[in-house]
Amino acid sequence: MxxxxxxxxxxxxxxxxxxxxxxxxxxxxxxxxxxxxxxxxxxxxxxxxxxxxxxxxxxxxxxxxxxxxxxxxxxxxxxxxxxxxxxxxxxxxxxxxxxxxxxxxxxxxxxxxxxxxxxxxxxxxxxxxxxxxxxxxxxxxxxxxxxxxxxxxxxxxxxxxxxxxxxxxxxxxxxxxxxxxxxxxxxxxxxxxxxxxxxxxxxxxxxxxxxxxxxxxxxxxxxxxxxxxxxxxxxxxxxxxxxxxxxxxxxxxxxxxxxxxxxxxxxxxxxxxxxxxDGEGATKFMTVTVEGGKDAAECRQIAYAIGHSPLVKTAFYASDPNLGRILAAIGYAGVTDLDVGKIDLYLDDVLVAKAGGRNPAYKEEDGQRVMKKSEILIRVVLGRGNATATVWTCDLSHDYVSINADYRS
Amino acid sequence: MxxxxxxxxxxxxxxxxxxxxxxxxxxxxxxxxxxxxxxxxxxxxxxxxxxxxxxxxxxxxxxxxxxxxxxxxxxxxxxxxxxxxxxxxxxxxxxxxxxxxxxxxxxxxxxxxxxxxxxxxxxxxxxxxxxxxxxxxxxxxxxxxxxxxxxxxxxxxxxxxxxxxxxxxxxxxxxxxxxxxxxxxxxxxxxxxxxxxxxxxxxxxxxxxxxxxxxxxxxxxxxxxxxxxxxxxxxxxxxxxxxxxxxxxxxxxxxxxxxxxxxxxxxxxxxxxxxxxDGEGATKFMTVTVEGGKDAAECRQIAYAIGHSPLVKTAFYASDPNLGRILAAIGYAGVTDLDVGKIDLYLDDVLVAKAGGRNPAYKEEDGQRVMKKSEILIRVVLGRGNATATVWTCDLSHDYVSINADYRS
CATH class of the missing domain: 3.60.70.12 (L-amino peptidase D-ALA esterase/amidase)
Structure with a gap:
């Protein structure tokens, strides 16, 4: 896998x-x-x-x-x-x-x-x-x-x-x-x-x-x-x-x-x-890059919130461009003074959300095309500084549950 | 379910x-x-x-x-x-x-x-x-x-x-x-x-x-x-x-x-x-109680670390008393001055870990017996104060992945 x-x-x-x-x-x-x-x-x-x-x-x-x-x-x-x-x-x-x-x-x-x-x-x-x-x-x-x-x-x-x-x-x-x-x-x-x-x-x-x-x-x-x-x-x-x-x-x-x-x-x-x-049950490799932050710590915090979200990870497993889940993770990452109205979200080169809302030109088939790949870049632009951070992660699949439910058995 | x-x-x-x-x-x-x-x-x-x-x-x-x-x-x-x-x-x-x-x-x-x-x-x-x-x-x-x-x-x-x-x-x-x-x-x-x-x-x-x-x-x-x-x-x-x-x-x-x-x-x-x-895919209902903390905030922090851990949740799904995963979650919860040598861990009435290590009298069949139930109390005693906190959570099953991979499709 x-x-x-x-x-x-x-x-x-x-x-x-x-x-x-x-x-x-x-x-x-x-x-x-x-x-x-x-x-x-x-x-x-x-x-x-x-x-x-x-x-x-x-x-x-x-x-x-x-x-x-x-x-x-x-x-x-x-x-x-x-x-x-x-x-x-x-x-x-x-x-x-x-x-x-x-x-x-x-x-x-x-x-x-x-x-x-x-x-x-x-x-x-x-x-x-x-x-x-x-x-x-x-x-x-x-x-x-x-x-x-x-x-x-x-x-x-x-x-x-x-x-x-x-x-x-x-x-x-x-x-x-x-x-x-x-x-x-x-x-x-x-x-x-x-x-x-x-x-x-x-x-x-x-x-x-x-x-x-x-x-x-x-x-x-x-x-x-x-x-x-x-x-x-x-x-x-x-x-x-x-x-x-x-x-x-x-x-x-x-x-x-x-x-x-x-x-x-x-x-x-x-x-x-x-x-x-080789993550347990992984079927996708995702690079999460957060740019334009005030400092690297807040970029890491947001990148990890995305990388940890079971909802984001299952959506990638399903190749389902349910990308609002990424916005939700950005929002709960704990950066309390975040102005979401400045945030852009890209999936590879596809601009999904612009200034905190759905990009009017975004088409679901474009998101779907990227989601079907096995290597995906999730790029978040915060628009509040020059710091960046990158996290690498994988999706959450049935096999993750199987492997961890059976690990000792 | x-x-x-x-x-x-x-x-x-x-x-x-x-x-x-x-x-x-x-x-x-x-x-x-x-x-x-x-x-x-x-x-x-x-x-x-x-x-x-x-x-x-x-x-x-x-x-x-x-x-x-x-x-x-x-x-x-x-x-x-x-x-x-x-x-x-x-x-x-x-x-x-x-x-x-x-x-x-x-x-x-x-x-x-x-x-x-x-x-x-x-x-x-x-x-x-x-x-x-x-x-x-x-x-x-x-x-x-x-x-x-x-x-x-x-x-x-x-x-x-x-x-x-x-x-x-x-x-x-x-x-x-x-x-x-x-x-x-x-x-x-x-x-x-x-x-x-x-x-x-x-x-x-x-x-x-x-x-x-x-x-x-x-x-x-x-x-x-x-x-x-x-x-x-x-x-x-x-x-x-x-x-x-x-x-x-x-x-x-x-x-x-x-x-x-x-x-x-x-x-x-x-x-x-x-x-x-009625949590997505839930098969077990777990009450996580953390007692003996310095304040309620640190008790909540630890209770949530346990309640969020995919490894803990999959172990409960499998009824596998792989309970070291709970200790690991306690350890990474972010309470930086925690003395793990004072911590006791109970599963219902079973004392699993005592003073930070495996209870010598603990038998795996006792853990297994509790894990097989559908309502389980995870009780952590920190031994450093009088504060407590409780969190309710469920296990992580195949159905969680199915439901979230298919939610929009």
Whole structure:
């Protein structure tokens, strides 16, 4: 059901020097599937992350924050699917620590050099023994070329593995970037998708990487919504292995930083959009752009109101140009001083509403023609400033209900 | 598909002295259905209303606010279904005024004594000629006993007419209350349901009625959500005809006010809950109660996050006790200083999560047993204060998608 999901050639995912990946079938929830991933990072790399704002954040998210703050140099990431280790209280925290301790023992590291991640069902105890038992296999099959397998290993209700990769030349030096993500449901990141990992080989000072990860998340994973549910486990991690010949980037002012920032943003946008294209039950991919706002925050607020509206999403599913539902969503978005008499609404190039009312020249068959497409631009012009924001989302179909009514069954 | 929707006996809906109702089949959108309602109110009545906070409010909502402010004494309400007259710009405003002017002409009133209401599809021109042509019939069949027909005349995607009625004795005087409502979709009132009309025969001074309508809306129509979409047309109107022998209520301090307030609130809660029970595709009726909050606002915020979550709603549809989804919704509700380690979660009497984690004594079959019921209490105890809030909602089913994908087709 994924919408215009590009065919991903495993061989086109470039290895990133200084980073290896290995997986195990640990039977966390179901047998015979890759469900544990270990990413190893050579000494000297910088690692930074952004995490869910959900107050019920999962135990591993709390541990990630602790270990990144400890500053011991992150050397490995461990991910399990099938269980979110969220809503699990103190036992969940102990399990996340135990996972790190066991991987540290096996790999000769300090536990604080390890970041743990979990994704899956909330409120169930992590099967810690099966997870620990899977770690040796995930260490044994480490390879730099395993990005595609890694993308498979972090899937839950995803129907397709998600990965993106590119090489760019900065100041004459080749920089290689590869990343993976997973999503599908409970997706309205307040920080990142459920899980996104992006590695590159440029060397970046820690404070610059900390800045970069926020910049990139705000322009990629923080611009998508499937169902408006912010997960307990959202995490987005940047790994700068430092193996490229490009001199270290130590400031956000340099042209090299700008070039790297744009390349990382492009890969992260790919990864974020792949999540929407494979959204649970998705049949349409919608780009919602709000222009002419006083500030980006109000544009985002309106874009998200449209992107979350079940009525808008079902209308797109049906290819029914019931576009008043978009106006209703704009109206309840919470921008209290909005003058609706200045608002224009476009569907692709079709002007549907003009100055807050139906465009007299609008014909329903023009709306219908656009609605039948699988890629649609919803463009709102507020006429009160110069700010803009974009959100990517999908429609709401019967399959969304089926998938989420059956997820655990 | 309505959930435990009570059988409504038309004969049990008490006439309210001083109020008559009549309808027409005006072919607004579809033939052979009651789609225009006129409610007439005798001279001397007080009328008050609360309206949608949606910035894209419909033209009739703007006119209602104007006419109530004019203080000429409201003498008639006119309602059409099939077309919301919203997103219709200046022509829509002209149509709403023309409706009032025509009814004023036919009934010998001033146009400012008339409140217009519309509900139905947004962004389409109101068929003003058909609406005007229907008014004589709606005036010709006015009767005090027409509450049930009136409830039918305001239905859109509602599957059943919604009405409630009762008589109470206040200070030895009988007071009669009757009301109707409509809902079904685009229901997350920021003020009221799409349409709710409640009349009683007590005499109430205008400032007291203005206070009463807000009090009642906040405890009834403002406590429900079906899909989180706040309509452009939400309106809730109280009519105090003043024909009861009960002396006029001129202050909110009197015991008579308290008795009337509670009776009106009870009827309004009936009407609001009927909307949820007949929510589009609903198969379960859920009461979400959040207790132990610092203030009612944060309790409401959390109750609405749970009530809106598509993941929570699909889990209830499936009777799948995937209750971590409720914790996730609590966590992302936006109460930023929430200590999740103090939170308990109950499903009816089953303690699911204790102190922020799974209750060790919780057994999935206990959760499953409750989930299979059609009436379910979700109770969250925050442990940080004494405030509470309650929201009524329903599940998200395949039929919601079908109904909204097909609504106009």
């Amino acid at each position: 994924a919408v215009n999901f590009p065919s991903i050639d495993p061989a086109a995912l470039h290895p990133v020097a200084g980073v290896t990946l290995g997986w195990a079938e640990a039977n966390i929830r179901k047998p015979n599937r890759k469900d544990v991933l270990v990413i190893r990072v050579d000494e000297g790399a910088s690692v930074a992350g952004v995490f869910t704002q959900n107050r019920f954040c999962a135990a591993p998210v709390t541990i990630c924050r602790e270990h990144l703050a400890a500053g011991k140099g992150i050397r490995a990431l461990v991910v399990n699917t099938g269980n979110a280790n969220a809503g699990t209280g103190e036992p969940g925290m102990a399990h996340a620590r135990e996972t790190c301790a066991e991987l540290a023992r096996l790999a000769g590291l300090n536990a604080q050099q390890i970041l743990p991640f979990s994704t899956g069902v909330i409120l169930e105890p992590l099967p810690i023994d099966r997870l620990k038992a899977g770690l040796p296999a995930a260490l044994a099959n480490q390879q730099a070329a395993h990005w595609f397998d890694a993308a498979q290993a972090i899937m839950t209700t995803d129907t397709l593995p998600k990965a993106s990769s590119r090489q760019v030349t900065i100041d004459g030096h080749v920089v290689t970037l590869s990343g993976i993500s997973k999503g599908a449901g409970m997706i309205r990141p307040n920080m990142a998708t459920m899980l996104g990992f992006l590695a590159f080989d440029a060397k970046v000072a820690q404070p610059v990487l900390d800045e970069l990860v926020k910049h990139v998340a705000d322009r990629s994973f923080n611009c998508i919504t499937i169902d408006g549910d912010t997960s307990t486990n959202d995490s987005f991690i940047l790994i700068a292995s430092g193996k490229s010949s490009l001199p270290a980037i130590t400031s956000t002012d340099s042209p090299a930083y700008a070039a790297l920032r744009d390349a990382v943003t492009a890969v992260a946008q790919d990864l974020a959009q792949l999540i929407v294209r | 309505a959930v435990n929707f009570p059988s409504i006996d038309p004969a049990a809906l008490h006439p309210v002295a001083g109020v008559t109702l009549g309808w027409a089949e005006a072919n607004i959108r579809k033939p052979n259905r009651k789609d225009v309602l006129v409610i007439r109110v005798d001279e001397g009545a007080s009328v008050a209303g609360v309206f949608t906070q949606n910035r894209f409010c419909a033209a009739p909502v703007t006119i209602c606010r104007e006419h109530l402010a004019a203080g000429k004494g409201i003498r008639a309400l006119v309602v059409n279904t099939g077309n919301a007259n919203a997103g219709t710009g200046e022509p829509g405003m002209a149509h709403a005024r023309e409706t009032c002017a025509e009814l004023a002409r036919l009934a010998g009133l001033n146009a400012q004594q008339i409140l217009p209401f519309s509900t139905g599809v947004i962004l389409e021109p109101l068929p003003i000629d058909r609406l005007k042509a229907g008014l004589p019939a709606a005036l010709a069949n006015q009767q005090a006993a027409h509450w049930f027909d009136a409830a039918q005349a305001i239905m859109t995607t509602d599957t059943l007419p919604k009405a409630s009625s009762r008589q109470v004795t206040i200070d030895g005087h009988v007071v009669t209350l009757s009301g109707i409502s409509k809902g079904a979709g685009m229901i997350r009132p920021n003020m009221a349901t799409m349409l709710g009309f409640l009349a009683f025969d007590a005499k109430v001074a205008q400032p007291v009625l203005d206070e009463l309508v807000k009090h009642v809306a906040d405890r009834s129509f403002n406590c429900i959500t079906i899909d989180g979409d706040t309509s452009t047309n939400d309106s809730f109107i109280l009519i105090a005809s003043g024909k009861s022998s009960l002396p006029a209520i001129t202050s909110t301090d009197s015991p008579a006010y308290a008795a009337l307030r509670d009776a009106v609130t009870a009827v309004a809660q009936d009407l609001a809950q009927l909307i949820v029970r």
